[in-house]
Amino acid sequence: MRLLVRFMGFLFAAGTVVFLVGVAAVAGAIWHFSKDLPDYSQLQDYEPPVMTRVHASDGSLLGEYSKERRLYLPIQAVPKLVINAFLAAEDKNFYEHGGIDYSGMARAALLYVQNYGSNRRPQGASTITQQVAKNFLLTNEVSFSRKIKEALLAMRIERAYSKDKILELYLNEIYLGLGAYGIAAASLVYFDKSVNELTIAEASYLASLPKAPAALHPVRNRDRAIERRNYVIDRLLENGWIKQADADKARKEGLNVTNRANGAHTFAGEYFAEEVRRDLFERYGEKKLYEGGLSVRATLDPKVQVMARKTMAAGIVNYDEGQGWRGPVSKLDISGDWGVKLADVKSLSDISPWRMAVVLETSDQSARIGFQPGRELGGAVSKERQTGLIALEGVKWAKSKGRAPTAVSQVLSPGDVIYADPLFKDGSPVEGQYRLRQLPEVSGAMVVMDPWTGRVLAMVGGFSFDQSQFNRATQAYRQPGSSFKPIVYSAALDNGYTPSTQVVDAPIEIDQGQGGGVWRPENFSSGKYQGPTTLRNALRLSLNTVTVRLAQDIGMPLIGEYAKRFGVYDELPNYLSYALGAGETTVMRMVTAYSMIANGGRRVKPTLIDRIQDRYGHTIFKHDARECRGCDAPGGWKNQTEPQLVDRREQVLDAMTAYQMTSMLEGVVQAGTATAVKEVGKPIAGKTGTTNEAKDAWFIGFSPDIVVGIYLGYDKPRPLGRGNAATGGHLAAPIARDFLKLALADKPPVPFKIPAGIKLIRVDAKSGMRVGPGDTGRTIMEAFKPGTAPPDSSYVADADGRTLMPQGVTPDAGSIMRPGTGSLY
Secondary structure, three states: OHHEEEEEEEEHHHHHHHHHHHHHHHHHHHHHOOOOOOOHHHHOOOOOOOEEEEEOOOOOOEEEEEOOOOOOOOOOHHOOOHHHHHHHOOOOOOOOOOOHHHHHHHHHHHHHHOOOOOOOOOOOOOOHHHHHHHHHHHOOOOOOHHHHHHHHHHHHHHHHHHHHHHHHHHHHHHHHOOOOOHHHHHHHHHOOOOOEEEEEEEEHHHHHHHOOOOOOOOOOOOOHHHHHHHHHHHHHHHHOOOHHHHHHHHHHHHOOOOOOOOOOOOOOOOOHHHHHHHHHHHHHHHHHHHHHEEEEEEEOHHHHHHHHHHHHHHHHHHHHHOOOOOOEEEEEOOOHHHHHHOOOOOOOOOOOOOEEEEEEEEEEEEEEEEEEOEEEEOOOOOOOEEEEEEOOOOOOOOOOOOEOOOHHHHOOOEEEEEEEEEEEEEOEEEEEEEEEEEEOOOEEEEEOOOOOOOOEEEEOOOOOOOOOOOOOOOOOEEHHHHHHHHHHHHHHHHHOOOOOOOOOOOOEEEEEEOOEEOOOOOOOOOHHHOEEEHHHHHHHOOOOHHHHHHHHHOOHHHHHHHHHHHHHOOOOOHHHHHHHHEEEEOOHHHHHHHHHHHHOOOOOOOOEEEEEEOOOOEEEEEEEOEEEEEEOOOOOOOOOOOOEEEEEOOOOOOHHHHHHHHHHHHHHHOOOHHHHHHHHHOOOOOEEEOOOOOOHEEEEEEEEEEEEEEEEEEEOOOEEEEEEHHHHHHHHHHHHHHHHHHHOOOOOOOOOOOOOOEEEEEOOOOOOOOOOOOOOOOOOEEEEOOOOOOOOOOOOEEOOEEEEEOOOOOOOOOOOEOOOOEEOO
């Protein structure tokens, strides 16, 4: 008995020593691994990289920019279904344990012993809290030391933060495949839904992804993905979080995912979205753009954008097809499965309804074509093969050497890779028949602006963004030609001239000095001159010699100052040719300048962005800088006076001058070089422009509430043609007409507002002189500033600048003094 007691005492002492040694070892291990633990308090101020989202003016999504596609969602905004799905898949006891699931760890240890030496990856058994510790503070290293650190951090995190905070961090940080981080982004990427719209099956699939998103790809590994999804559904049912009927229904659902695009989400808005991205990059830098979670409200009007894209593309294509057929995109061997081969050919994704196709067989009357098949989410070529016919009517435009084809086989051959779109007759598509298309060589741009605010409502930077990301609306510097003349005329009207002032239209020679030779500017209709001509008629007919004489008289430095004031040029050289639009500028700048004429002379700063908010909803930029006096009414409404908007923008042009210019530009549309636009049937003012050798064709015009600017030309400038067929009035103005017809279709005809001080006087349309009540000739109502009304007789300067006056006539107060001289006009 004594020996037994001694033995038991020995065992107890040994056990105590072992226990104390074990405790000391554990304490030492905890101390060892704890001293190098990351600071978990940083989780409190954690700001994950969040994507920047750009919305159009109607709230529709325009674009998303990110390195990690993530939208941060507070836990209060996460539906209970989604929370339960992730708990069922990852950590069903999350709200009960203290950061470590000991039973799970035991199971993982047992599996590790069983699989030792098999090269299998050990099972983790990490709780959600441990995953937060690993994802935020540690690495993905597979080792015991990392697991120990992970467990220690998990316990500390549990003591420092609430369960909801930990779950919020987890649900927003996890990677769920296809570039999506967090449940909000994954819901959009996989199903194009917000998390509140997810079904049980969809939420369960997302919850199955954290462990191995690549291995559960919805297309490449569809069966495995559905199996794992159904496992999560079973766990939801087992935990009593869904009903049996709901589980049965969810298991039967297919795994239908949406291949959501990464680019612009508003159709036809690619150039606009990219311009906004550049703007944000310049303002805030790369990190803020791609990780800052900015919320941007853009100025784009999606309806106007579609109209602009449609009409601009049609104008470009109409011109290009008029130049004849240049041949197929490429040739393809159509033996075997032509669909797989055609799928590998690069096609443009933003020119719908055009589709790439390959010619399968041809005859005199038709060609059978096969359309490029699509690709599934996993990249595999779709098995569907769609075909159609191109009849002779669909290729009649495809002239070769000026001759129209008499057979389809003259244009197309088997193996030709082409573009085609549905053939229409009487406004309806013909079933199964298509029209041949070709990618245009010519390009151009269009900008549509609100003249009162500078908000860009639409922008077309070329025929196809997928073909070329070069934005011709903002990046292409081209000569505006005669569309620059309103700037010259504005300077003249602001400095003593009137719309009725007569200037001689006649040949002129200018010695350019320093070996520059003699410059002889000519009108478009060379050899035809009008003689004494009013400024209104000179602008209407776009007479170059009159513009040069004006520039000589008022001086190029003054014109340069106006060009800078209007934002057309930063610095204009003092050469008279620049008065005819020889300098280079952009469509955006020209539209901005015309906006200042349209709005009565107020400075306009163009913008594609209305407002920018940071990730917390604080406004960090707002375009509208007007002061609103009385908008902040403390204590609510108490019958105080209504708020007032204070506009402190600079007056860059006299309001009366702006109206005179607008009235003269209306004349250009009504009976001048831009008569194509007259068909709109509403008050429109504008000016065409055609550069030397017809390398660029322009039209800039406006109604009281919208400005549109267009240019057409080759990226490597070359002549668009000869004669009237290659002018701005023939090429650009019809595009503006088609656009304005759509944009103003449901708007009443609103006349331009006449500012205070302007006096309308009936004058002779040709001479600009005042007419009496009984005059039967052609007359117009002309706008004059106070004290500038025309006299009863005209005073004209000849070609050499000498004053010509009717004999016996004495100048009176109504005469216009030539600015800077004593000569009379």
